[in-house]
Amino acid sequence: DWTMGAYRADAIAKIRAQVGKGRVICALSGGVDSSVAAILIHEAIGDQLTCVYVDHGLMRLNESEQVVSMFREHYNLPLIHADESALFLGKLEGVSDPETKRKIIGGLFIEVFEKHAKAIGGAEFLAQGTLYPDVIESVSFSGGPSVTIKSHHNVGGLPARMNMQLVEPLRELFKDEVRALGRELGLPQSFIGRHPFPGPGLAIRCPGEITAEKLDLLRRADAVYIDQIRKHGLYDEIWQAFAAILPMKTVGVMGDGRTYDYAVALRAVTSVDGMTADTYPFSHEFLGETMTRIINEVPGINRVFYDVTSKPPGTIELE
Numbered sequence: 001d002w003t004m005g006a007y008r009a010d011a012i013a014k015i016r017a018q019v020g021k022g023r024v025i026c027a028l029s030g031g032v033d034s035s036v037a038a039i040l041i042h043e044a045i046g047d048q049l050t051c052v053y054v055d056h057g058l059m060r061l062n063e064s065e066q067v068v069s070m071f072r073e074h075y076n077l078p079l080i081h082a083d084e085s086a087l088f089l090g091k092l093e094g095v096s097d098p099e100t101k102r103k104i105i106g107g108l109f110i111e112v113f114e115k116h117a118k119a120i121g122g123a124e125f126l127a128q129g130t131l132y133p134d135v136i137e138s139v140s141f142s143g144g145p146s147v148t149i150k151s152h153h154n155v156g157g158l159p160a161r162m163n164m165q166l167v168e169p170l171r172e173l174f175k176d177e178v179r180a181l182g183r184e185l186g187l188p189q190s191f192i193g194r195h196p197f198p199g200p201g202l203a204i205r206c207p208g209e210i211t212a213e214k215l216d217l218l219r220r221a222d223a224v225y226i227d228q229i230r231k232h233g234l235y236d237e238i239w240q241a242f243a244a245i246l247p248m249k250t251v252g253v254m255g256d257g258r259t260y261d262y263a264v265a266l267r268a269v270t271s272v273d274g275m276t277a278d279t280y281p282f283s284h285e286f287l288g289e290t291m292t293r294i295i296n297e298v299p300g301i302n303r304v305f306y307d308v309t310s311k312p313p314g315t316i317e318l319e
C-alpha cells in the first residue's frame with residue numbers, strides 16, 4: 001500500500017524529530033493500536049524505546065505468552081514482561097462491583113507501569129496508540145462535559161504524573177488505516193484482525209467475584225468457543241465474540257450422575273464502532289455443537305447460554 005508506505009516514512013521522520021536522543025516508554029497491551037505504535041516507534045528510534053507489557057492475570061488462554069513472544073522474536077523489541085497477576089488478583093479478591101473492578105485495575109496499572117518505568121531509569125516520553133476517533137471523542141458533546149457510561153482504563157494520568165511528553169504517531173488515523181499500517185509494518189493478519197479486547201480483560205467477563213477457578217474455566221470455555229468460530233470461518237464477520245462465566249451454578253446430569261457446576265454465556269455481536277451492536281445470528285447447529293464441545297472439553301461447566309441482547313439495551317460486555 002503506497003499511501004501507508006508514505007505515511008510510515010513521514011511518521012518515522014516526525015518521531016525522530018520529536019524524540020531526538022530521548023528515551024521513550026510504551027505500555028503494550030497486545031491490541032492493534034499500541035502494537036502498531038510500538039513497532040513504528042521502534043523502527044524510528046530502535047532501542048531508545050522500551051515497552052512494558054503489564055500482565056494483570058486477566059488475559060485469555062496463552063495470550064500473554066503469544067503477545068510477548070511475537071514482539072521478542074519477530075521484532076526484537078526491548079520488552080519487559082511484568083507479571084503482576086498475583087498483585088491484581090489479590091486486590092480484586094472479594095470485589096464484585098463492575099466500576100470498583102475497573103478503578104482497581106486502572107489504578108494498579110498506572111502504579112505498576114510507573115514502577116517498571118522507574119526501574120529502567122525513566123524516560124522523557126510516553127508513547128500511546130491514540131487514534132483520531134479518540135482525539136475527537138474527547139471534545140464531543142458540543143463542548144459539554146464528556147459522558148462516560150463506563151470508566152475505560154487508559155494511562156491518562158501518567159504523562160503529567162511522571163513528567164513525560166506524549167508520542168502519539170497514530171493520532172491522524174482511523175482504525176482501518178491503523179490496520180493497513182500494521183500490515184505495512186509486517187504485523188501478521190492474525191494479529192491485525194483480532195477482535196477488540198477490553199483493558200480490564202476477563203475481570204468484566206466474570207460478573208461478580210473473580211476467583212482463580214472461575215478464570216480458569218472461563219479461559220478454557222472461551223478458547224473452545226473462539227476455536228469453533230474460527231473453524232466455521234466466522235471470525236472476521238464478527239466484531240467481538242467471547243464467553244463470560246456467570247456467577248451461579250446450575251444442576252445438570254451427565255452419565256448417571258447429577259452435576260452442579262458453573263454456566264457460561266456466549267456473546268457475539270456485529271458492530272461498526274462498538275457504540276451500538278446486533279447479536280450475531282449463529283445457526284442452531286453451530287450453537288448446539290459449541291455447547292457440546294464446551295461441556296465435554298471443560299469439566300466444571302455444565303450449561304451454556306447464548307446472549308441475544310442487542311446494544312442498546314445491553315452493553316457488549318456483561319459488566
Ligand code: XMP
Nearest residue numbers: 151152153196197198199200274315316317
Ligand atoms: P460496552 O460493554 O461498553 O463495550 O458496550 C464497548 C466496547 O468497549 C470495550 N470496553 C472496554 N474497553 N476498558 C476498555 O479498554 C473498559 O473498561 C471497557 N469496557 C468495555 C468493549 O470490549 C467493547 O469493545
